[in-house]
Amino acid sequence: MGQSSDQPDSHSLWSGPDPHGQAALLLVESLLHSLIEKAVLTGHEALAVVEHAAEVKAEIAPDLEDSPEALAKSMALINAIAASLQRDIRN
Numbered sequence: 206m207g208q209s210s211d212q213p214d215s216h217s218l219w220s221g222p223d224p225h226g227q228a229a230l231l232l233v234e235s236l237l238h239s240l241i242e243k244a245v246l247t248g249h250e251a252l253a254v255v256e257h258a259a260e261v262k263a264e265i266a267p268d269l270e271d272s273p274e275a276l277a278k279s280m281a282l283i284n285a286i287a288a289s290l291q292r293d294i295r296n
Contacts, residue, residue: 234286241293248294252287259283 237254240246246254259280266276 230282248290252290255287
């Protein structure tokens with residue numbers, strides 16, 4: 206039996222950018238950078254938060270039944286934020 210029209214198939218969920226997810230990640234990344242600039246968090250503390258998020262994502266991916274591709278995309282986004290924070294630490 207086919208999926209109902211209000212349920213997107215899994216391919217459509219990952220075939221293109223998710224504007225809500227992208228906006229949420231941008232806000233979180235901006236917040237981390239702002240907290241570093243205001244000396245609320247050190248760059249190392251912010252990086253530890255992102256590294257912990259990566260660990261948690263890897264741990265829960267099987268429970269969420271993430272495909273290897275979905276997990277790879279999530280991890281790539283988290284790693285991009287980590288790289289951005291690492292640039293702040295070096296500067």
